[in-house]
Amino acid sequence: MRVLIVHAHPEPASFNAAMTRTAALELRAAGHEVQISDLYAMDFDPVSDRRNFRTVADATSYSQQTEERFASDHHGFTDELAAEHAKLAWSTALIFQFPLWWIGMPAIMKGWIDRVFAIGQTYGDGRWFDRGMMTGRRAMCSLTVGGTSDAYSERGAYGDLSSLLAPILHGTLAFVGFNVVEPFVVYAPGRLDPAERAAELARYARRVVGLETAPILSPTRSDHFDRGLIRKPFGLRVGPERAVTGSRRR
Amino acid sequence: MRVLIVHAHPEPASFNAAMTRTAALELRAAGHEVQISDLYAMDFDPVSDRRNFRTVADATSYSQQTEERFASDHHGFTDELAAEHAKLAWSTALIFQFPLWWIGMPAIMKGWIDRVFAIGQTYGDGRWFDRGMMTGRRAMCSLTVGGTSDAYSERGAYGDLSSLLAPILHGTLAFVGFNVVEPFVVYAPGRLDPAERAAELARYARRVVGLETAPILSPTRSDHFDRGLIRKPFGLRVGPERAVTGSRRR
Numbered sequence: 001m002r003v004l005i006v007h008a009h010p011e012p013a014s015f016n017a018a019m020t021r022t023a024a025l026e027l028r029a030a031g032h033e034v035q036i037s038d039l040y041a042m043d044f045d046p047v048s049d050r051r052n053f054r055t056v057a058d059a060t061s062y063s064q065q066t067e068e069r070f071a072s073d074h075h076g077f078t079d080e081l082a083a084e085h086a087k088l089a090w091s092t093a094l095i096f097q098f099p100l101w102w103i104g105m106p107a108i109m110k111g112w113i114d115r116v117f118a119i120g121q122t123y124g125d126g127r128w129f130d131r132g133m134m135t136g137r138r139a140m141c142s143l144t145v146g147g148t149s150d151a152y153s154e155r156g157a158y159g160d161l162s163s164l165l166a167p168i169l170h171g172t173l174a175f176v177g178f179n180v181v182e183p184f185v186v187y188a189p190g191r192l193d194p195a196e197r198a199a200e201l202a203r204y205a206r207r208v209v210g211l212e213t214a215p216i217l218s219p220t221r222s223d224h225f226d227r228g229l230i231r232k233p234f235g236l237r238v239g240p241e242r243a244v245t246g247s248r249r250r
Numbered sequence: 251m252r253v254l255i256v257h258a259h260p261e262p263a264s265f266n267a268a269m270t271r272t273a274a275l276e277l278r279a280a281g282h283e284v285q286i287s288d289l290y291a292m293d294f295d296p297v298s299d300r301r302n303f304r305t306v307a308d309a310t311s312y313s314q315q316t317e318e319r320f321a322s323d324h325h326g327f328t329d330e331l332a333a334e335h336a337k338l339a340w341s342t343a344l345i346f347q348f349p350l351w352w353i354g355m356p357a358i359m360k361g362w363i364d365r366v367f368a369i370g371q372t373y374g375d376g377r378w379f380d381r382g383m384m385t386g387r388r389a390m391c392s393l394t395v396g397g398t399s400d401a402y403s404e405r406g407a408y409g410d411l412s413s414l415l416a417p418i419l420h421g422t423l424a425f426v427g428f429n430v431v432e433p434f435v436v437y438a439p440g441r442l443d444p445a446e447r448a449a450e451l452a453r454y455a456r457r458v459v460g461l462e463t464a465p466i467l468s469p470t471r472s473d474h475f476d477r478g479l480i481r482k483p484f485g486l487r488v489g490p491e492r493a494v495t496g497s498r499r500r
Contacts, residue, residue: 010299011312046296046357049260062261063440065396103417104354107296107361114357129407146315150480157379157470157479164417167353171408190313220407229407230400 001032001212004091008039008098008109015189015197016144019204020097023142026205035087039108045080046111052081052118065119072120084116093211094139094178096168100146103164113172122176129222132177138211139178141168142185142204149187161185169217180217251282251462254341258289258348258359265439265447266394269454270347273392276455285337289358295330296361302331302368315369322370334366343461344389344428346418350396353414363422372426379472382427388461389428391418392435392454399437411435419467430467 005023009016024034037044045051050062055076057066071077077085088094098109105113117123122133145152145161152161162169165183173180184207186200207214225231255273259266274284287294295301300312305326307316321327327335338344348355355363367373372383395402395411402411412419415433423430434457436442436450457464475481 010314013311040297040299046361047290048351048356048358049290061263064260101298101364102360102367103421104360106298107357107364108298110352110354110360111296111357114351117352148478148480150478153480155481157475157481158421159416163413164421166409167414167417171353171414225407228398228400230398230403231405231407 001027001093002091003027003032003034003093003095003208003211004087005034005036005095005097006039006109006112007036008096008106008112010040012041014099015186015192016097016099018197018201019142019144019186022201022205023095023097023208026209030209035090037084037087037112039112044108044112046108046114048111048114052078052115054078068118069120069124072118072124077118081115081118084112085121088116088121088134092137094134094137094173095208095211096139096141097143098141099144103158105168117172117176126222126227128175128177129220129225130177131222132175134173135177137178138181138214138216139173140181140207140211140214141165141173141183142207143183144186144189146188146190149185152187170220174217174220179219181211181214182217251277251343252341253277253282253284253343253345253458253461254337255284255286255345255347256289256359256362257286258346258356258362260290262291264349265436265442266347266349268447268451269392269394269436272451272455273345273347273458276459280459285340287334287337287362289362294358294362296358296364298361298364302327302365304328318368319370319374322368322374327368331365331368334362335371338366338372338384342387344384344387344423345458345461346389346391347393348391349394353408355418367422367426376472376477378425378427379470379475380427381472382425384423385427387428388431388464388466389423390431390457390461390464391415391423391433392457393433394436394439396438396440399435402437420470424467424470429469431461431464432467 005020007020020036024036027034048064053067053071053076055071055074057070096109098105104110127133150156152158154160158164169180184204192200255270257270261267270286274286277284298314303317303321303326305321305324307320346359348359354360377383400406402408404410408414419430434454442450
């Protein structure tokens with residue numbers, strides 16, 4: 001695997017940082033290649049606007065999609081973003097490592113997506129879901145959560161975590177074509193004692209080394225939807241085929 | 251009403267900008283007061299770390315919650331954030347105006363929440379949901395969405411929009427105590443002709459002027475949850491009370 005880890009935590013001694021160090025160490029020991037975009041260390045600017053581009057498609061009014069499409073056609077992204085596009089193109093797997101802030105990514109990471117996942121780089125012109133430009137790759141969110149797993153369950157005050165992550169897992173990662181691996185979550189790392197921390201890091205090491213075979217979320221197929229992204233009628237057919245029993249292969 | 255509009259769009263000629271201008275004009279004409287935090291115009295920095303604070307609670311390791319609590323106790327936020335806290339304290343209603351990017355807020359707005367909604371300013375020490383520090387106020391998201399309403403329905407490829415917005419509406423705004431008004435959504439504004447744009451702005455004008463009486467999402471009551479934020483058992487009682495018919499008031 002060639003793994004790109006996008007890492008967002010301001011404290012190098014944090015549990016998130018330990019997780020990324022563990023991932024890099026274990027992946028390299030297993031013969032995989034790793035690059036890390038450590039967003040705080042890079043002083044990454046998450047604000048998306050004309051600063052993304054060297055080119056200008058329309059100087060009178062700023063449309064992000066227009067500028068992204070034009071820049072993709074004319075090598076018009078700034079060096080900072082082109083470097084991230086190159087890492088994405090190089091990678092076969094992408095890991096987002098972050099603490100959950102307000103039930104989402106820290107802004108520095110949300111802005112990495114806003115700016116890097118541009119039209120013509122990850123999706124566009126009908127290339128989405130299983131036709132997205134990131135098909136064939138895997139993506140995983142690895143996150144720490146301040147609360148308990150109970151608080152993020154159906155019975156909890158926040159609700160089920162995987163549903164809350166749908167904008168990232170489905171609307172973003174699956175949308176651009178990734179096979180989305182089940183998120184790896186460490187709850188309340190601040191309350192763990194050293195032995196428990198070590199156990200969680202060991203559990204994470206197993207996950208990242210097994211990333212190629214880890215369970216993925218059920219994929220969304222673009223042929224289930226029309227051009228307007230509305231689910232097509234299921235089209236139940238009443239006819240001879242439905243009477244066939246035994247093998248269901250076609 | 252004293253209304254704080256937090257606005258995030260890089261283009262002053264955008265439909266989002268027209269919505270915020272309309273809101274400010276109509277609210278003031280109706281006798282309300284308005285302040286606007288125009289995040290792109292302010293060049294707001296959305297990255298949250300030690301830059302938030304003039305104080306230092308722990309110089310050896312950065313814990314955002316520790317620093318926020320300390321800063322709240324010692325007037326330790328930078329002038330930039332203290333100004334936003336003062337606007338929040340002044341306001342009786344909060345509007346977030348933004349284009350939906352990757353099924354979420356643009357990073358510049360997510361970072362406004364990351365940095366401004368600090369412990370001791372909006373929540374903390376058991377003050378959440380109906381005990382949050384923003385109780386008695388209303389909040390509303392007003393957003394534009396590139397796709398159609400069908401694509402953001404139960405049948406659509408992205409799923410139901412109000413569920414997708416749960417991290418913001420419930421996990422953030424309701425969590426800090428706001429009464430959360432039903433979101434105002436304009437779908438595919440780029441495809442509207444001038445008459446349709448004017449009609450949408452008029453619809454928005456009616457909503458903002460009626461913000462005090464607009465429908466709110468059903469509130470989450472903290473007494474439904476224990477300290478671990480797990481829903482308490484419903485506690486069905488079998489006894490004489492259950493046999494009573496007629497009035498259900500206790």
